[in-house]
Amino acid sequence: MTTATQNPNTEAKQRVFDLMLTFVKSQCLYVSTRLGIFNLLDDQGQQSVAALAQQTKTDPERLYFILRALAHVDVLEEKPNRVFAPTETSQLLVTNKSPSAGHLAMHLIEPAQWDAWKVLPEALEKGVVPFELANNQGVYPYCYENEWSKETFIKAMSFLTGSQVEGLLEAYDFGQYDTVMDVGGGQGGLIASIVQRYGCKGILFDLPDVASTAKQYIKSQGVEPARIEIKTGDVFEAVPKGADAIVMKHFISAWSDDDAMKILANCKAALPEEGRLILLQSFVPDIDEPKTEADGIMPGIFAVQINVATPGGGWRTKGQFQALFEQSGFQLKRVIKTNNSLSGMEFSLA
Ligand SMILES: C[S@@+](CC[C@H](N)C(=O)[O-])C[C@H]1O[C@@H](n2cnc3c(N)ncnc32)[C@H](O)[C@@H]1O
Known part of the structure; x- marks a missing residue:
């Protein structure tokens, strides 16, 4: 043989x-x-x-x-x-026209990211975040302190949102809510689309570094900036009140389970009893699920990039997210499937 x-x-x-x-x-x-x-x-x-x-x-x-x-x-x-x-x-x-896949490519492959891969063996041995070992700081501070990296990162995120949001708006009715807040919402592309499509009020919550340019971006998306309240702060300190639904897109995946639980506790404290938390993510497929999504993204591969760059578990499976949220006092209501690699899970307070 x-x-x-x-x-x-x-x-x-x-x-x-x-x-x-x-x-x-x-x-x-x-x-x-x-x-x-x-x-x-x-x-x-x-x-x-x-x-x-x-x-x-x-x-x-x-x-x-x-x-x-x-x-x-x-x-x-x-x-x-x-x-x-x-x-x-x-x-x-x-x-040189609008946020594109080119910005995402430059963000993912820029030298500081590449440096993290170079130290991967050492980072694995030490059990530390590769990006932080290579650059002596986290990926967000790094991006926000370097003008080119910041602009590229922000546009990369806006591109991803722009290319995935239509499928989400088709798949999930945000009209059931009075006020939706996007936690870690970046430039506000998602919340602007939700407000535009469903007529609800919006809150954008992010770090001051990003939120300072969000108003302009929201306006460029054809949404009257007054319809979206921009709040700045650190999600580890507190999440603002005022929304009956919180969305978090590609946000919690950057954090470890311990950090994620702190964030979820702050979200819980900000929501009313009947409130909902909608996790929007690409989910790593389970062993028996297809490995490539309809838009060509392989979440299991992308998850490694997130994991090398951030302290987080990277993109997790639906089961892992469910366990994490349940430990934090949430209950799964439904899974939201879209026509692209962005999916969702709706949680209520347990
Ligand atoms: C991966 S980006 C995702 C942005 C957006 N949700 C999207 O899908 O395009 C993560 C976002 O979290 C924000 N962020 C990071 N740390 C934060 C913190 N401690 N408090 C609030 N926002 C934070 C970043 O500024 C960034 O906009």
Whole structure:
């Protein structure tokens, strides 16, 4: 009998080569997005590598290797004479129009994030947060103290919200509430969409660093800023009262179970008896569930990134979240399934 090690099949070999070189694809994507290559192609149409190198003040020979690789994975189209043309994929990475997948790519692959992966073996041995070991501070303070990182992070989050919110609004009736508060709501894209669609009142709660620019963003989404009260503070200190429903999207996943329980206790104290807490998340699939969501996101892979960058358990399974919330005095009412990787769980006070 031959074993897989003696005679590995072609598919398995290909998978291993692809996995070991996937970081190259990430880096090519990062550097091209950061240099604005996709913006130039979008604004000016196809161009030679020499023209692109001149405009980005880079070495044309090295840039050619990178752009050719991107053409090999269908991000760009390579034409004769080292000319590159934009594609449907490169269009998604344009960063000079509105929040896009390009901002998310730059946030996830920026050097401070990359540094966290470099110290992963040491962080695993010590049981510490890799990002904090590498950068001597947490990911939020890091982002908020560095202008480029802050802007990129904020736009990355706005992009994710923008691409997932429609499916959520279809799947869940926020009209049953008088006032909805988004805790850790970033620029307010989600709460603006909820208020717009369902006519309820909104509260946005986040750190002062982020909330200071939220008013402008909410306005840019076509929502009268007066319809959303912006409150700032630290969720570990207290959560403001005034809402009959709290939503938390991709927020609690950044925290450890102990931290999450402190946050949930503060949410509980802020809600009326009949109040609801709606957890909005991508959930890591259970062993027998599909691993890839309809929008192509693999929560089990993304969860590692969150876990390397933050103190949290990363994205958890629905069962893990349920146990965490039940320990904190909440009771699961229903699971909300949307048409994308953002799902939800509605909890009442137990
Ligand atoms: C991963 S982002 C998610 C943002 C938004 N909910 C979304 O899905 O786009 C986490 C948010 O939590 C906020 N945050 C982090 N620590 C916080 C704290 N201690 N108190 C309040 N908000 C905090 C951050 O500023 C950021 O906007």
